[in-house]
Amino acid sequence: MEQAVQVLSQTFGYSEFRAGQAEVIEQVLAHRDVLVLMPTGGGKSLCYQIPALVLPGLSIVVSPLISLMKDQVDALNAYGVSAAYVNSNLNSEQLVSVFRGMQEGRYKLIYVAPERLMKMDFIERLQHLDISLIAVDEAHCVSHWGHDFRKDYRLLGQLKAQFPHVPMLGLTATADLATRADIAQQLNLQQPFVFKGSFDRPNIRYNQITKYKATDQVIQFVKQQDGSGIIYCNSRKKVDELALALARQGVNCAGYHAGLEGNIRDLIQRDFIQDRIDIIVATVAFGMGIDKSNVRFVVHFDLPRSIESYYQEIGRAGRDGMPAEALLLYDEKDAVRIRQWIASGENVERNEVELQKFTAIEAFGEAQTCRRQILLNYFAEYSAGQCQNCDICLDPPKAFDGTLDAQKVLSCVLRLQQQVGSQYLIDVLRGKQLKRIFELQHEQLSTFGIGKAQSDAYWHNIINQLIHRGLLRVDITQHAVLKLTEEARPVLRQTQTVQLAVPRLTIDLGKKKRVSEQDYDRPLFAKLKHLRKSIAEQDNVPPFVVFSDASLADMAAKFPQSSSDFLQISGVGQTKLERYGQRFIEVISKHLD
Known part of the structure; x- marks a missing residue:
């Protein structure tokens, strides 16, 4: 060691x-x-x-x-x-x-x-x-x-x-x-x-808006951003249309999908990696091959097919640890179409797994609780605290004491022996007169009909919130049945209360606080970026391979003017000091004169 x-x-x-x-x-x-x-x-x-x-x-x-x-x-x-x-x-x-x-x-x-x-x-x-x-x-x-x-x-x-x-x-x-x-x-x-490790990426802000005139929404968002970004769409046609719309607004962008010739795709990806293109509009064909540390934002024009895909794709933003943004445009009609695509697959067993995973990302899209909590709980990293860096935390929905509703749901899951999915659970809660319920004699349960005063949509939302808060989990290995977690026990025993969000159809983002800015000299940072890009072009490597944005920000905060000082910068080792140190020190010294 x-x-x-x-x-x-x-x-x-x-x-x-x-x-x-x-x-x-x-x-x-x-x-x-x-x-x-x-x-x-x-x-x-x-x-x-x-x-x-x-x-x-x-x-x-x-x-x-x-x-x-x-x-x-x-x-x-x-x-x-x-x-x-x-x-x-x-x-x-x-x-x-x-x-x-x-x-x-x-x-x-x-x-x-x-x-x-x-x-x-x-x-x-x-x-x-x-x-x-x-x-x-x-x-x-x-x-x-x-x-x-x-x-x-x-x-x-x-x-x-x-x-x-x-x-x-x-x-x-x-x-x-x-x-x-x-x-x-x-x-x-x-x-x-x-x-x-922790799945938390605290430097990424999670944003979601209801999809309405989506192209205009993306254009407005992009114009507020600075630096590289990726926009994901679910079809080649949408990629082409959105890339053209952005280009007409003067945005330095390119479209990327499997319908392009391989050499064209390679050129576009290389130009993006080399910072010659600011924004890529892409299908998921633009996938795991991105090892670019200075992506500042990721937009999902359409709903991804799983939490894992969403998490991996937004994870391409802010890999250098500096502030980054994730924006999801959510439309229930998109969800219906994606379900149809998944169900049309040839492998029936695989389709079932993908549909169960898609249900989780749908629930994320409908959520009214801290988005970071939802992601962390999905990966079994239970988080009680709110992040204060997502749209829900920055513009919180109205909360209410949901302990009784939570107990109704959790108790019903328990009495159904943790062997049913959410829709059947709702059918029992609402006391529906269905043949299957009577065949299984579930109308005799004490929880039958205790939630009849509320709609299916209401209970669907409450169940999703309980999943997000880590009180329930979906077992995809057993046909998506609902299981209680250890965190549910104190709620059932009435030793712990649960605050839930009043279910609502729309989310008003309102005015949000900006991501906290790092304290560094921004004019110097711009000069260092310019030097980095010229060196990268000479060496035919991506700029972030020379130094990450985080390293440049550290230089612009500490003003190193000697080799020993330069070695104290994050991401500077002996080889990079020897290759690049003197040129960066000269720019810093000249800036300070």
């Missing part, structure tokens, strides 16, 4: 580990399998990159997309780390060169897609090398319950048989309880150390 701390400081330029990194790294160095659950921007990469530099051999990183591999390798090379990737973009000469470098021990990390890794000739090649660890990034792709399931990831479970003594890491930012257990099983992790 002493070596790990040294690598953290001298190579990556950080004075201390983020939450969980030290624990994970220690377990990897002890040759244990590990499952890492950290939010996007939480520092997952260092959990395998630092052990890779401390351990003697070669580390293999499974990565899903070619563009993501390139950005990560570029970033490592900028830190002075010898890394390479193996993918279809390499010609035969380049591929031979990388293989020779692996054989000669020139690399510490090799990034590879699962399809390539699991080919027998590649496995045989690795068996002749000293492999120190295998890291599987975006590990939720291995799980049937995961939101982005990929068949090729399933084969990765065979790696343990081929390399039984090599520690394996599964890393993901988005996994509910069912997905976590499945990842460990599918990867054949042996008694893994499981680290679940």
